[in-house]
Amino acid sequence: MWRGVIYRLLQAIPVVVIFAVLVFMLLQLLPGDPAVAIAGSEATPEAIDRIRTQLGLDRPLLEQLLSWFNRLAHGDFGKSLILNQSVVSAVVERLPVTLSLAFLSLMITLPAGISLGVLAAYWRNTWLDSFVMVTALLGVSMPSFWLGILSVILFSVTLGWLPPAGYVPITQGLWPWFSALIQPAVVLALFQIGFLARITRSAMLDVLDQDFIRTARAKGVDEWHTITKHAFRNTLIPVVTVTGIIISLLIGGSVVVEQVFALPGIGRLIVQGILARDYPLVQGTMLIFGFSFVMINVLVDIVYMLVDPRVRFG
Amino acid sequence: MSDDLLKIDNLTVQFRGDAGWITAVDDVSLTLREGETLGIVGESGSGKSVTALSILRLHTAATTRHPTGRILYAGKDMLALTARQLRAVRGREIAMIFQDPMSSLNPVLTISDQISETLRLHQGLDAAASRQRAVELLELVRIPDAKRRVDEYPHRLSGGMRQRVMIAIAIACRPRLLIADEPTTALDVTIQAQILDLLRELQSSLGMSVILISHDMGVIAEFARRVVVMYAGRVVETAPVKDLFRQPVHPYTEGLLAAIPKLDVDVTRLPTIRGSIPDPAQAIQGCRYGPRCPVVLKQCLVEAPALLPAGPARFARCPPRVTPRVAPRVGAP
Numbered sequence: 001m002w003r004g005v006i007y008r009l010l011q012a013i014p015v016v017v018i019f020a021v022l023v024f025m026l027l028q029l030l031p032g033d034p035a036v037a038i039a040g041s042e043a044t045p046e047a048i049d050r051i052r053t054q055l056g057l058d059r060p061l062l063e064q065l066l067s068w069f070n071r072l073a074h075g076d077f078g079k080s081l082i083l084n085q086s087v088v089s090a091v092v093e094r095l096p097v098t099l100s101l102a103f104l105s106l107m108i109t110l111p112a113g114i115s116l117g118v119l120a121a122y123w124r125n126t127w128l129d130s131f132v133m134v135t136a137l138l139g140v141s142m143p144s145f146w147l148g149i150l151s152v153i154l155f156s157v158t159l160g161w162l163p164p165a166g167y168v169p170i171t172q173g174l175w176p177w178f179s180a181l182i183q184p185a186v187v188l189a190l191f192q193i194g195f196l197a198r199i200t201r202s203a204m205l206d207v208l209d210q211d212f213i214r215t216a217r218a219k220g221v222d223e224w225h226t227i228t229k230h231a232f233r234n235t236l237i238p239v240v241t242v243t244g245i246i247i248s249l250l251i252g253g254s255v256v257v258e259q260v261f262a263l264p265g266i267g268r269l270i271v272q273g274i275l276a277r278d279y280p281l282v283q284g285t286m287l288i289f290g291f292s293f294v295m296i297n298v299l300v301d302i303v304y305m306l307v308d309p310r311v312r313f314g
Numbered sequence: 315m316s317d318d319l320l321k322i323d324n325l326t327v328q329f330r331g332d333a334g335w336i337t338a339v340d341d342v343s344l345t346l347r348e349g350e351t352l353g354i355v356g357e358s359g360s361g362k363s364v365t366a367l368s369i370l371r372l373h374t375a376a377t378t379r380h381p382t383g384r385i386l387y388a389g390k391d392m393l394a395l396t397a398r399q400l401r402a403v404r405g406r407e408i409a410m411i412f413q414d415p416m417s418s419l420n421p422v423l424t425i426s427d428q429i430s431e432t433l434r435l436h437q438g439l440d441a442a443a444s445r446q447r448a449v450e451l452l453e454l455v456r457i458p459d460a461k462r463r464v465d466e467y468p469h470r471l472s473g474g475m476r477q478r479v480m481i482a483i484a485i486a487c488r489p490r491l492l493i494a495d496e497p498t499t500a501l502d503v504t505i506q507a508q509i510l511d512l513l514r515e516l517q518s519s520l521g522m523s524v525i526l527i528s529h530d531m532g533v534i535a536e537f538a539r540r541v542v543v544m545y546a547g548r549v550v551e552t553a554p555v556k557d558l559f560r561q562p563v564h565p566y567t568e569g570l571l572a573a574i575p576k577l578d579v580d581v582t583r584l585p586t587i588r589g590s591i592p593d594p595a596q597a598i599q600g601c602r603y604g605p606r607c608p609v610v611l612k613q614c615l616v617e618a619p620a621l622l623p624a625g626p627a628r629f630a631r632c633p634p635r636v637t638p639r640v641a642p643r644v645g646a647p
Contacts, residue, residue: 125376210417211412211414211417211418212417212419212420212421214372214412214418215418215419215420215480215483216420217370217372217404218370218372218404218405218410219404219405219431219432219435220401220402220403220405220435220436221401221405221431221435222397222401223397229423230423233422234420234421234422308421308422309421309422309469310421310467310469
């Protein structure tokens with residue numbers, strides 16, 4: 001088991017390195033001269049040169065790459081051009097917002113998506129199944145920015161139950177934190193619930209047709225335990241895989257939702273960086289995203305080992 | 315009769331298909347006495363497994379119906395039991411083992427989990443006691459190193475070992491009736507013999523009645539006392555095993571027996587029954603075996619023959635003929 005964990009962590013290293021190279025190349029591959037783009041059309045040649053030197057763009061490519069890795073290894077992601085602070089501190093400041101949002105959203109998605117999927121599979125081809133599947137399709141089809149706006153109109157403007165925008169740190173109380181985040185979290189979750197419910201349903205249908213389910217029934221196991229003890233654990237491999245994807249989507253999806261609900265998170269930071277051509281900031285946030293996706297996948301592999309003895313010993 | 319442990323009367327089983335209900339088992343009756351071993355034989359699609367699964371109602375309820383029939387187990391009509399009553403019979407009074415030991419055990423639960431589950435459900439044993447009993451059961455089905463094996467997962471065991479585990483689960487609560495649905499079909503020939511020996515030994519030591527379902531006449535000859543031959547969802551012949559092998563009455567039984575390779579005769583091609591089993595979705599007029607029968611009579615194609623007495627303790631769904639149609643066979647067990 002531990003060997004497997006270490007093996008997967010080692011496997012992640014080249015992925016992270018390659019991703020870092022790609023992010024580095026971003027600056028090189030962009031059309032035009034980044035220094036000109038940053039300095040603006042009114043800038044003097046001296047100003048452009050200064051920016052070029054500041055970014056290290058005047059040095060040979062390999063040297064730039066090595067110094068990039070050297071800085072990354074020391075935890076130095078550069079300095080934001082617009083925020084007057086280091087990229088690391090900008091990200092650390094905004095990370096709790098995005099993580100809170102993703103966490104809350106996941107806590108809504110997992111129970112809702114899994115139970116809907118299981119119900120639909122157990123009562124396959126009934127009205128309940130159709131209802132769940134149509135609802136799931138609706139959830140997957142509705143764009144989250146549109147849903148977010150509708151939600152704000154209903155719950156914040158018309159009913160006045162929830163704040164329309166903004167973030168309150170959890171240190172200022174659980175309820176203010178929760179009420180600020182619940183709307184974006186639900187909006188973000190709706191898409192994922194539909195996705196997860198569909199995957200859970202099909203995984204469950206596969207398992208329910210297996211011989212060992214018939215064995216369980218022949219032993220006198222009741223329906224509840226047949227589903228929860230015998231069937232559900234066997235659906236966990238696809239469900240865990242999708243949960244990993246969903247966490248990635250939640251973090252990525254926060255780009256749009258943070259915009260709609262004016263949440264000062266990583267998603268907004270990245271948009272801000274792109275609009276202002278703040279290259280160090282974009283590179284830094286992308287690295288954070290990429291690194292967390294790799295880690296999520298490693299975690300998913302480790303969870304496989306926990307849920308399936310065949311993976312654990314295989 | 316009061317000593318009938320199981321009595322199936324006129325059972326019909328239908329499944330919902332794309333174009334209405336399809337009859338898989340049609341008007342099947344059979345009885346099993348306490349302690350008896352009954353073999354059900356027939357080729358794929360004959361309805362033998364469907365009949366067996368109906369006893370414990372293991373078909374999907376939503377897509378299965380029984381327009382006629384009763385399944386009386388110890389006086390209880392299985393088809394009329396509530397879900398709770400049914401669960402009390404399953405695994406405790408009637409246990410079942412299945413064809414494919416590779417897929418019949420849950421891959422994510424240990425052997426111990428899967429054996430203890432029955433014990434905890436039906437005998438109220440606690441975790442420690444049921445685990446101890448699981449080890450004893452594994453020893454009873456002769457799994458070497460049972461103490462260590464009990465904590466393994468199924469994928470670490472061979473097919474024969476897994477079938478032994480299935481048997482251990484089945485006998486855990488000392489059931490009165492064991493239904494073995496093709497228990498050796500998925501196994502190697504040498505393992506087959508071991509499993510059959512084990513079943514026979516357990517049957518006599520535990521005093522169980524056994525229904526053995528097989529398409530293999532050799533397995534039936536070795537194991538069963540009385541045989542029910544099924545064809546296309548119907549019983550075509552029922553007889554004590556010796557009589558059946560010595561002198562089959564129904565041409566289908568005869569065809570099955572003729573297809574068994576004989577050690578003392580050198581042939582390059584075994585006799586086969588021409589044609590194949592009819593599609594259950596299609597209605598057939600007259601005898602279902604009619605289109606394949608080498609000695610079919612005109613009347614058979616008009617009206618299906620009834621199951622009639624054909625000698626002591628035997629019945630066949632074939633009209634009596636003026637002269638004995640079938641010559642006594644040599645080489646019967």
